[in-house]
Amino acid sequence: MNLNNRQKKILQIVNSTGGAKVSDLSKSLYFSGMTIRRDLQMMENEGLLKRVHGGAIVNDSDFQYPIWYRMEINKEQKKKLAQRAAKHLRDGQVIFFNTSSTLAYLLPYLQQYKNLQIITNSVHLLFMISKMHIPCFLTGGRYNEVEGSISGRQAEAFLRGINPDIAFLSCEALSPDGCVSNSNEDLAEIDRIAIEQSKTAVLLMDQSKLGERCTYTVCHTDRLADVILL
Amino acid sequence: MNLNNRQKKILQIVNSTGGAKVSDLSKSLYFSGMTIRRDLQMMENEGLLKRVHGGAIVNDSDFQYPIWYRMEINKEQKKKLAQRAAKHLRDGQVIFFNTSSTLAYLLPYLQQYKNLQIITNSVHLLFMISKMHIPCFLTGGRYNEVEGSISGRQAEAFLRGINPDIAFLSCEALSPDGCVSNSNEDLAEIDRIAIEQSKTAVLLMDQSKLGERCTYTVCHTDRLADVILL
DNA sequence: TGTAAATTGAACAAAAATGAACAAAATTTA
DNA sequence: TAAATTTTGTTCATTTTTGTTCAATTTACA
Numbered sequence: 001m002n003l004n005n006r007q008k009k010i011l012q013i014v015n016s017t018g019g020a021k022v023s024d025l026s027k028s029l030y031f032s033g034m035t036i037r038r039d040l041q042m043m044e045n046e047g048l049l050k051r052v053h054g055g056a057i058v059n060d061s062d063f064q065y066p067i068w069y070r071m072e073i074n075k076e077q078k079k080k081l082a083q084r085a086a087k088h089l090r091d092g093q094v095i096f097f098n099t100s101s102t103l104a105y106l107l108p109y110l111q112q113y114k115n116l117q118i119i120t121n122s123v124h125l126l127f128m129i130s131k132m133h134i135p136c137f138l139t140g141g142r143y144n145e146v147e148g149s150i151s152g153r154q155a156e157a158f159l160r161g162i163n164p165d166i167a168f169l170s171c172e173a174l175s176p177d178g179c180v181s182n183s184n185e186d187l188a189e190i191d192r193i194a195i196e197q198s199k200t201a202v203l204l205m206d207q208s209k210l211g212e213r214c215t216y217t218v219c220h221t222d223r224l225a226d227v228i229l230l
Numbered sequence: 231m232n233l234n235n236r237q238k239k240i241l242q243i244v245n246s247t248g249g250a251k252v253s254d255l256s257k258s259l260y261f262s263g264m265t266i267r268r269d270l271q272m273m274e275n276e277g278l279l280k281r282v283h284g285g286a287i288v289n290d291s292d293f294q295y296p297i298w299y300r301m302e303i304n305k306e307q308k309k310k311l312a313q314r315a316a317k318h319l320r321d322g323q324v325i326f327f328n329t330s331s332t333l334a335y336l337l338p339y340l341q342q343y344k345n346l347q348i349i350t351n352s353v354h355l356l357f358m359i360s361k362m363h364i365p366c367f368l369t370g371g372r373y374n375e376v377e378g379s380i381s382g383r384q385a386e387a388f389l390r391g392i393n394p395d396i397a398f399l400s401c402e403a404l405s406p407d408g409c410v411s412n413s414n415e416d417l418a419e420i421d422r423i424a425i426e427q428s429k430t431a432v433l434l435m436d437q438s439k440l441g442e443r444c445t446y447t448v449c450h451t452d453r454l455a456d457v458i459l460l
Numbered sequence: 461t462g463t464a465a466a467t468t469g470a471a472c473a474a475a476a477a478t479g480a481a482c483a484a485a486a487t488t489t490a
Numbered sequence: 491t492a493a494a495t496t497t498t499g500t501t502c503a504t505t506t507t508t509g510t511t512c513a514a515t516t517t518a519c520a
Contacts, residue, residue: 002283005249136373137382154370154391158370265469283476284506
């Protein structure tokens with residue numbers, strides 16, 4: 001029994017029973033209380049559990065649903081609203097999409113238009129669009145694994161060299177007074193530049209994120225041609 | 231019993247039992263603890279297992295090499311040659327990879343270096359490298375679904391703005407007189423620029439493609455620091 | 461065949477893991 | 491509230507494991 005096995009076992013016990021006492025763990029695993037305590041401290045640092053006086057309990061901190069799950073939520077309603085957004089589409093347009101799962105609802109409507117060119121900083125959208133055999137360009141720059149986005153100085157430079165007809169954006173928060181904002185500084189900057197460079201900008205966003213305000217302002221809604229709440 | 235057989239056996243034991251102690255492996259394989267320890271270190275660097283105090287356990291990290299890589303991993307020759315290519319690696323390097331599955335053999339060796347920065351025009355390599363938690367930049371530009379590559383005018387401009395310490399390239403053909411060539415014009419141009427911009431360039435390629443010559447010349451081998459035939 | 465490189469093991473110093481002792485802090489009890 | 495009890499964290503000693511270095515041996519290769 002080494003450190004790793006012991007900690008794995010402790011985690012099993014804690015997760016299956018909701019919590020465990022140091023004294024019990026010590027007795028059942030045949031290690032001193034001191035060792036157990038050190039284990040719990042390590043595991044708490046890694047966010048695996050929460051330490052309390054006398055032992056440890058499960059860590060039920062906030063967790064995020066994976067992206068594929070979020071896409072399944074409210075499918076029907078979102079489809080209808082994406083249809084409304086699709087009314088801004090025309091043949092031959094150069095279109096920018098930012099990084100967002102919400103925008104994926106728009107993709108089916110691209111099929112009916114000819115000679116579109118898509119630019120995006122989302123690798124997920126890149127793949128989906130490519131599978132539809134629509135030419136797609138990705139901004140260059142630093143890859144962020146969490147959102148599947150490309151951002152940073154180079155992505156900004158890339159965008160400044162392009163003038164899309166329309167930008168479809170999604171963001172994290174929209175305050176009551178019309179302030180569109182994001183919690184990621186780099187992605188907020190991408191959005192700002194996309195709006196600057198594009199003739200038209202349309203915001204799509206999830207109603208659930210309404211009314212809040214994140215650290216980095218993207219723009220005010222009066223700069224947008226349309227705001228569609230899914 | 232040579233190094234490769236021994237490591238294969240160690241991996242079997244670890245994978246079948248979930249873990250093994252150095253002292254036990256030493257006794258059952260009749261090798262000194264020191265040798266076992268060196269084996270484990272090597273195998274950990276390649277991501278095949280996880281070392282813990284006293285021994286090793288199965289690698290349950292979130293990063294897994296793709297199946298085709300793990301299936302090939304025991305082909306000693308490729309492993310050895312990738313190892314030779316890895317000798318060009320140093321801490322803190324800025325490295326370019328072009329679009330090629332061959333280069334994936336090098337990835338395990340990246341883990342042992344600190345502060346690397348990778349630039350590539352391959353989305354497949356981008357994903358693998360990101361999963362290893364190494365900062366990775368993608369060139370901007372047109373996406374080509376077939377090879378999973380980014381190329382075109384913007385990718386070229388992106389590359390010209392960067393000066394990597396070393397470029398690892400793979401290509402489609404290498405003629406007997408040392409002409410490195412490619413059948414895709416855009417990707418050949420990317421390679422040319424990468425060589426131009428990099429302090430050092432190393433070619434890795436599959437022996438099967440040896441002796442031929444494609445439409446677009448990339449460079450001559452005397453421009454390369456090393457040519458490694460897998 | 462001789463030389464360079466890789467492999468291996470031994471010795472020993474350095475580091476990690478563990479438990480015991482005890483003072484400090486938290487909790488319970490009176 | 492104070493005393494008693496339990497739990498915690500610090501420190502130190504002991505044991506185990508690891509890494510470094512060097513020498514011997516084997517292997518690769520020119």
